[in-house]
Amino acid sequence: MAKVKTFEFDTLSNHAGQRPDKDTGSRAVPIYQTASYVFRDSDAGAAMFNIERGGHVYSRISNPTTAVLEERISALEGGVGAVATASGQAAVYNAIATLVDQGGHIVASYALYGGTHNLFEYTLPRFGITTTFVDPNDIEGFKKAIKPETRLIFGETVANPKTEVFNIPEISKIAHDHELPLVIDSTTTTPYLIKPFDLGADIVVHSATKFLSGHGTTMAGLIVDGGTFDWEATDKFPQMTDKYKGFHNLSFTEEFGPAAFISRVRNEAARDFGSCLAPHSAFLVLNGTETLSVRMDKHISNTNQVVEYLDQHDMVDWVSHPNLANHPNHDLAKELLPKGSTAVFSFGIKGGREIGQVFIDRLDLFSNLANIGDAKSLVIHPASTTHQRMSVEALEEAGISEGLIRLSIGIESVDDLIEDLENGFRAAAKALKKS
C-alpha cells in the first residue's frame, strides 16, 4: 500500500510555521515587536478587519512571531490551528469562555492543577458556570455527572501531582455520545509523549511555560483546535453555529468549517479578553520546541531512574508514578504513553509535612519553587503552596496529603540528582529520629 511521507516530529518541531524571512534571510524566527501593522491601502485595511485577507491587524489578535508558534504547535499536535495566550491559565480560561455561557456546566476530572481547580471551583461560579468534579478513574462517573447544561468535559493527560492518567479514548466516547467536546490539558506530556487528538480529544490546551518552552523563563499558553468536533450536530453551541452579532452576523461553522472553534477563539476571546502572548515570549517558546524531543527523552530517562530509586528508599512511604506496577493507571499509561508518561510526580516522605520540609530545605540541585517542566529539577510541597486554596476535602479527593512532595525531574546528570535526593533523605532521617 502506498504511504504518504510527511515531515516527522523533530523536523516539524524545528521548522513548522516558519518560512525564512524574505527580506533578511533570518534563519531564526524574527521577533516582531510591534503592536500593529501598516495596511497596504485603505481598502486592504477594511479587508483585514472583515476577514477577507490573511495577515495581521493588531498584536492582541495575532502577531507574526506568535503565529509561527501557533502553527508549530498545531503541526505537532495534528490540529487545524492554535491561538497562543499569555499563560496556560489564560489558555484554559479562553477555551472555556469560548464554549460555555452563563448557566453552563463543566464535567472535570478532580485531578487538576491547583490553578485550574481554583478557576473551576471558585471563579467560574461567579459568572454562572459550575463544575462537577469526577474521579478520573471513574469512567462511569463522567457519564453520570453530565447534565443538560453541560458543555464540555475537561481533564489533564497526566495529572499534576498524583499522575492519574486520563483515559482519553474512553472518556472521549462518553463526551461524543453526549455531543460534548473533550478538552485536554496536555501540559505535562506535550505532543511528544501523547497526541490527544489521535485518541479522541477535540481541543488541547497547554501551559507552554512548562516543557514546551522548557527552561523556566517564559509564561505562555496555547489552545489547539483538532477540527474534529461537529458543533452543528447539537444546538448546544450557538456561539459556533448561529450568526454572531459581534462580527457582522458571521457564523463560525458556516464560514470556517473545521476551524470554527479556533476562529471564534481568535475573533472573540483574543480580541475581547486580550490575554495575548508577547512576541518575545513566543520566540522563547519556539526555541524550546526545537529541542523538545531531546529534552523530553532526557526528562523521561532521568525520571525512570529517580522513580526506581525512590521506590526502594526506606524514607519513602509511597511513590505515585505510572511506571510502577502498583499505580492504578500503569497499564493505561503503557498503552497511551509508550514513550514515557511524565517527569512530574509525587511521593510521600516518612514523617509527614515537617520532615518533608527538612528534606526539601536540604536539597541543593532541586529548586523549591512553583513551577514544573524546567530543564532544572524542581521540588515543592503542594499542600502548602500550589494547592493551598483547596479545602481539606478537595485535597483528600485529589489525593494530596500533608506529606506529599512533588518533583519535576530535569535534565541534569541523573547520578547528581539522586545524590542530591539522598542528601535530603539523610537530613530527613536524622530529623525523624530526633522527633
Place this chain on the structure above:
Amino acid sequence: MYIDVDNQKTYIATGSREHVEGNLGMTFIHGTAMDHTVWTLAGRHFARKGLNIQAVDLPGHGRSEGSVIDSIEGMADWVIRSLDATGQDKTIIVGHSMGSLVAFDVAARYPDRITTLVMVGTSIPMPVGEVLLNSAKDDLDVAKEMVNFWSHSKSAHLGGSQVPGTWMLGKLQRLLERSGPGVIYNDLKACQDYTSGIERSKDIGCPTLLILGEDDFMTPVRNSKSLAEHIPQSRTVMLPNCGHAIVNEAPNEMLDAIATVV
C-alpha cells in the same frame, strides 16, 4: 444560506451578505471533496464589493444534500440550475481544481451567463495517478492523505500560513475527512474523464484568468500552458512557491489576482 436545487437542500455561502437584486453574481466552485469554506476570504471580500456571492457546496459535498454528480458536464449543468434558483442571470465564475473544470465547462456551454472565467490550480486534461485513483476507489484513508500531500507545495508542508495560526495541512485534511464515502473517487474520476475540454476552449468567449501555482504537483504548470494557449482571451498569473492548494497557500495573492478581472 440554503436554497432548493432539484428539490434538494443545497448550501451556498454568500460572504455573510444578502444578495441584492440586479447586482452581478460571483460564483465559486470548490475542488475535489472540498466545500464552500475554501472560498471564505474571497467570498467575504467580493461580497463587500457588492457582488452576489454564490459559493456552492456541490451535491453530496459540504452541507448540500443529494448524490454526487459523476461528470464535469453534469456538475456544470447543476451550477446553472443553482444560479437559476437564486435568480443570478449573469455571473463571474471562479473554480479551483475540479471546480475550475466545472467553471470552464459552464463558461463554454452557457456563454450568455458568464462574464468572466477564473480557473485556479487547473489543467485540461486533468489526469489522476492510478495509485491515487485506486486508493480513492477503495475509500482508503491514504487517498485523503495523498490528496492533501500532493495539493501542497514542498514549503507549505512546513507551514507559513497567511491566515495566522492555521496549520494548512491539518485544515485541508479535516475537510477531506468530512467528505462522505465515494466522494473523493467520484470527483477524481470526473476530473480524469473530462477530456473534451481543449476542444471547448474555442467556445470560451469571456475574459479568462488562470491562477497557477509554480510548485503544483496535482496539475503541473506544464499541463496548464496549453490550456492558456487555447483559450482566446486568457491571461495567466503564476504564483511562485505555491502548490495546487492555492486557496490555502496563497489566499491573498489569489484574491488580488481575481480582483484584477472583477
